[in-house]
Amino acid sequence: MQQAKVPPPQANLCLSPIGEALIRQGLEKEFQFDFCSARTRPAGVHHGHPFIVEAALGYGGRLEIEGNARIMRFANRVPLMYQQGACAITGCISTVNWKTYNVSQSGLPTGPVLILVHVASTNVPFTSESKDAVAAIPEIEREITLALQELGRDLKTFLSRRDKNRLSEERARAICAIIPDIAIKVAETIEKPVPDITAIEGQIMRRLVAKKWTNDGVVTVLVQNYTSHALDLTLFVITADDVSTAEPKAVFVEEMGTDRSAVWQIKLAGGGSWQLTYTGTGNGMIDIRGIDEKKKVVVDLDRS
Numbered sequence: 001m002q003q004a005k006v007p008p009p010q011a012n013l014c015l016s017p018i019g020e021a022l023i024r025q026g027l028e029k030e031f032q033f034d035f036c037s038a039r040t041r042p043a044g045v046h047h048g049h050p051f052i053v054e055a056a057l058g059y060g061g062r063l064e065i066e067g068n069a070r071i072m073r074f075a076n077r078v079p080l081m082y083q084q085g086a087c088a089i090t091g092c093i094s095t096v097n098w099k100t101y102n103v104s105q106s107g108l109p110t111g112p113v114l115i116l117v118h119v120a121s122t123n124v125p126f127t128s129e130s131k132d133a134v135a136a137i138p139e140i141e142r143e144i145t146l147a148l149q150e151l152g153r154d155l156k157t158f159l160s161r162r163d164k165n166r167l168s169e170e171r172a173r174a175i176c177a178i179i180p181d182i183a184i185k186v187a188e189t190i191e192k193p194v195p196d197i198t199a200i201e202g203q204i205m206r207r208l209v210a211k212k213w214t215n216d217g218v219v220t221v222l223v224q225n226y227t228s229h230a231l232d233l234t235l236f237v238i239t240a241d242d243v244s245t246a247e248p249k250a251v252f253v254e255e256m257g258t259d260r261s262a263v264w265q266i267k268l269a270g271g272g273s274w275q276l277t278y279t280g281t282g283n284g285m286i287d288i289r290g291i292d293e294k295k296k297v298v299v300d301l302d303r304s
Contacts, residue, residue, distance in 0.1 A: 015043065015052050015120045018077060023056045023116065031114065034060030034162075037154040038116075039147045046139040051121035053143040057151035058114040059158070068106075069093075069113035073134070075124045080132055087133035089117045092144040101152035102159045117144055165294050176211055176299040208268075208291050210235070213301035214282030221276040221286060225268040233266040233290040241280025248276065259284065 020038040028036050038056040045051070063070060073080040073089045084090050090108075098109040109115070125135040134140065179197055187194040208231065210223045219241060225231055237243065243250055243262040250262040266274050282302040 010043075014050055014122055016077065017052045017054055017120050018074075018118055020054070020056075023054065023118075027056060027058050027114065027116065028061075031058055031063060032061040033058040033063075033114075035155060035158045037151050039150050041143045041147050044139055044143055046121070046125065046137045047123075049121055049123040051119060051124075051140060051143075053140065053147055054116075054118040054120070055144065055147035055151055056114075056116040057148070057155055058116075059155055060112050063112035063114055065112050067110065069109040069111065069115055071108070072114065072116040074116070074118040075126075075131070075134060076120055077118070080134070082130070083127070083132040086127055088136040088141055089119070089134055089144060091136065092141050093117075093148065096145060096148050096152065098152065101156040103152070103155065115148070117147070119144075172207065172209075172297040176209060176297065177301060208233070208288065208296040210286060210288045210296070210298045211301060212282065212286050212299070214280070217279055217281075219278050219280045219282045222273065223266060223268065223275070223288065224273045225270060227295065228270040230270055231266075231268045231291055233268060233288055235264040235266055235276070236287045236289065237262045237264075237276075237284065238286075239280065239282075239284030241278060241283065243278050243280075245280075246276060246278035 017040055020040050023038040024036050027033065036056065036058045039054065041053045041055075043050055043052050071084065071090060071093060073084065073087055080087065080089075093109070093115055094107050096109075098105040103113060104110045119134055119140060124131075125137050125140070127133045127135045179200065183194055183197050206226050208223070208225050208227060210221065212219065212221045214220075219239075221235070221237070223233070223235065237250075238256070238259055238261050240259050243253060243260055246262070248264070251265050252263040254261045264276065268274055286298060286300065288296055288298060
């Protein structure tokens with residue numbers, strides 16, 4: 001009988017899973033994750049009772065960086081608040097090798113991680129009449145483990161891409177900061193005028209680059225579009241400097257205590273550039289919106 005292949009039960013007729021979309025929406029609204037993924041496993045059977053395992057994994061956001069991962073356990077949509085250590089859900093989480101997915105682990109995974117597991121069944125096997133922990137049933141444990149491993153692979157892919165993008169951005173920042181100095185030194189050495197390095201930067205970067213620097217009390221923000229696409233951008237500047245001297249004028253300025261928040265709307269053709277100047281010391285910060293984070297580099301040369 002164990003080897004007989006029986007079609008899984010029609011879960012929608014007898015079970016009430018939460019659903020991947022609702023799980024993600026609820027968690028992201030509460031924790032604002034950097035990464036969130038959810039899985040609903042196919043329906044299974046234990047001791048003649050149908051069941052479904054759902055799991056979700058969140059990373060970053062409002063989660064604490066230190067300490068063990070936050071674990072949320074549910075059975076038939078009801079949260080399980082007690083006896084976490086005696087629950088099969090916790091046992092499955094601790095048996096997964098999270099280090100394989102670039103997550104620190106000391107028994108349970110550690111770091112800014114949230115793990116949610118929901119078991120829906122016509123007869124959830126609890127360890128006691130208090131219904132605080134799910135019993136260790138091999139069929140259920142297997143589905144929980146498989147769901148967590150799928151989510152772990154998704155997280156590993158996200159972390160790998162994030163680290164790669166971060167390294168690429170650091171290199172781009174270094175290029176923006178170093179190439180002008182190299183051009184000046186080379187020009188001094190060979191006693192020639194300083195060359196225009198825009199074309200060189202464009203070949204290397206192939207991104208949107210926003211640079212800010214201060215010289216003789218004049219703050220300059222230069223935005224260069226090294227992509228081939230036209231862009232509609234929004235530049236944000238938060239500074240204690242008097243932005244009323246800015247040219248061009250900001251479309252919006254708001255006082256924030258001793259600081260000012262100013263906004264400019266920018267339209268850039270592919271290969272185009274835009275420049276802003278105002279008097280000041282160059283304190284504060286700048287940011288650009290309207291383009292994918294992976295395709296922009298913001299460099300504050302006053303802080304380099």
